[in-house]
Amino acid sequence: MKAADGPATPLSMKPVARAFFARQVVEVARDLLGCLLVHETADGRTAGMIVEAEAYASDDPASHAYRGRTERNAPMFEDPGFAYVYFTYGMHYCLNAVTDRPGHASAVLIRAVQPLEGIELMRARRGAVKDRDLARGPGRLTQAFGIAGEQNRSDLTMLPLMICPGERLPLRAVLATPRIGLGSLQDGRTWRFVIAESPWVSGARATKDSRRS
DNA sequence: CAGAAGATCATCT
DNA sequence: GATGATCTTCTGT
16 A cells, blocks of 8 residues: 655645735745745645745846846746746756746745655655755755756746745844845845745755844 | 856765 | 866857
8 A cells, every 4th residue: 555645734725825926025035934835747746845045136146137138037027926947057947936026027046945745756856865855955946846857947937836825934044145146125234045943944054144134 | 159157966075 | 165067048259
């Protein structure tokens, strides 16, 4: 007999309202912590709780949208609540949630989730790694969720994200990376990384050069 | 058209 | 901590 893979209690599948994404990018990034990322493919459904994210405002020099619209970053200029998926380093896909208003070109990179459902499927996709490493990191996450590989990238890019409310996670840190680029913020401070208090985050970044908020 | 860099990861020392 | 893998996208000529 096959062991069921999901959690004992079914996940709430009611997605957040579109208005959730139509706000300043760092606020969205912060509020995404604790939310559930759900993705379904022919192989099954995977879900996890977002524990680490990264905000990219349009005036951040490190943002793909910093130098204006291109073919690749076009989804960033479109409607909030959709995905912007891009391919990088010749082998990795990264998943973003488009935020703010159309034309503002900001997005949140989803950097790590705590696996909750479809864990066997994630293991199959990721190979022999510790469960802690199944979806810790933007490239690993897309691989575990089946967003990488043979998936049609352009289709994926225009799909609505399935983000559902989860639990409230305490904030561990908000990190700035001023030498790479500036997150644009209301009070002039520079933010970008948004990290929850959770064992599923990437430890090195979570402790280095952090500013509490 | 060529060249460089890249929102990364696995592996090595 | 350093390095190689691997290829798309963007920029400049």
